[in-house]
Amino acid sequence: xxxxxxxxxxxxxxxxxxxxxxxxxxxxxxxxxxxxxxxxxxxxxxxxxxxxxxxxxxxxxxxxxxxxxxxxxxxxxxxxxxxxxxxxxxxxxxxxxxxxxxxxxxxxxxxxxxxxxxxxxxxxxxxxxxxxxxxxxxxxxxxxxxxxxxxxxxxxxxxxxxxxxxxxxxxxxxxxxxxxxxxxxxxxxxxxxxxxxxxxxxxxxxxxxxxxxxxxxxxxxxxxxxxxxxxxxxxxxxxx
Numbered sequence: 001x002x003x004x005x006x007x008x009x010x011x012x013x014x015x016x017x018x019x020x021x022x023x024x025x026x027x028x029x030x031x032x033x034x035x036x037x038x039x040x041x042x043x044x045x046x047x048x049x050x051x052x053x054x055x056x057x058x059x060x061x062x063x064x065x066x067x068x069x070x071x072x073x074x075x076x077x078x079x080x081x082x083x084x085x086x087x088x089x090x091x092x093x094x095x096x097x098x099x100x101x102x103x104x105x106x107x108x109x110x111x112x113x114x115x116x117x118x119x120x121x122x123x124x125x126x127x128x129x130x131x132x133x134x135x136x137x138x139x140x141x142x143x144x145x146x147x148x149x150x151x152x153x154x155x156x157x158x159x160x161x162x163x164x165x166x167x168x169x170x171x172x173x174x175x176x177x178x179x180x181x182x183x184x185x186x187x188x189x190x191x192x193x194x195x196x197x198x199x200x201x202x203x204x205x206x207x208x209x210x211x212x213x214x215x216x217x218x219x220x221x222x223x224x225x226x227x228x229x230x231x232x233x234x235x236x237x238x239x240x
Contacts, residue, residue, distance in 0.1 A: 002180075003236045004227065005194065007166065009143070010048070011073040011109045012040055037083050044084045052090040059099045067099045071143050074107035074127050077134060088134070095135050104128050104139040104162070111145060113153055124160060140164065147196060147240070154185035154193065162191065166240060169195035180234030196240040200226065204239065 015032040058066045072091065080088035094100045106112055106123040107130065113120040124142070131137050141164040142157045149167035157165050169179025179195035203223070207213045215222070227237060 002227075002231055002234045005069070005236055005238045005240075006067075007069040007071070007103070007143075007238070007240045009071050009073075009240070011076050012036075012043065012079055013109070014075060014079075015039070036079065040079050040083045044087045048084075048087050049090055052087075052094060055094055055100075056090075056097070059094070059097050064099065067101070068094075069101040069103060069141070070094075071103035071105050072131070073105060073109040074123075074130050075109060077130060092135060095137060101141065102131055102135060102137045102139050103141045103143050103166075104131060105143050106145055109145050111148070113144060113148070113156075117156060120156070121160070141166065143240075151186045151188075154191055155187050158185075158188045158191040164192045164194060166194050166196065166238075169198055169238070178234065180230060180237055182235060194236065194238050196238050200237060201239045 015035045018032075055068060070091065077088065080091075095102060104124060104127050106120065107127040108123060110123060112123050128139065131139055140162060142160075142162040143166040144153060147166055147168040149165070154165055165185070174195070179197050183193040183195065185191055185193050203215075203218065203226075207215070208218055210216060230237060
C-alpha cells in the first residue's frame, strides 16, 4: 500500500524596524518587537493553535493510523517562548502522542551550507540541542532550508548521524524518474532520500483556494482520488 508522508515546516522570521542614520550610536536594537509579537499572535490564533487541535483530534480518532512530521525552526521556538507559550505547549502535546516526528534543520532557517560548512554544522547542532531540550526528542531526519539539496550536503548530513534527508522533487534533477520512491544519495551508505511531490503538495499549499484554477473546488474525495490513482506507481507520496 502506498504511504502518505505529511511534513510541515513551521518558521516565522523576525522583522526589522525602521533604523535611520541618526539612530547609529544611540540605539542598537534593530528588531521590530511590536510587529513580531502582533504577527506571531495573529498566526498562533488563526493557524497554529486550531491546526494543532485538529491534528490532535485526528491522531486520537485514528489510533496510530494518522501520523505527521514537523520541522520547527529555532527562531520559531524562540518566539513561541516569548509571545505564546500556549503554542509551544500545543506542539508538545502532539509530540507526546508518539505519532508525531520532529525533524532537525538549521537553527536560523538559514542558507549556511552554501557559505560555510562549519557554520552549518554549528547551527544544526544548536537546533538539535533545542529540540532535545524542549521536546526530549532525538531527531533522525534532516531537512535543509527550502529543501535546498545536493549530494555533498547529503554526505555531510549522513556524517552527522541522520538516517533520512528531505529534498525537492524537481523535474530537472529527476530526469524522468518519479519522486514517489525512496532513494539513496550518491556517495552515502545508509542515508535515505525522500523527495517532495511538488504537484500534489502545491495543490494544497497554493492552489487549494484559487477560484480560477480549473480543478477548483477541491474536496477531500477528489484529492484522495488523485492519490489513489498512483497506486502501483508509488511507494510513498511525500506532501511537504
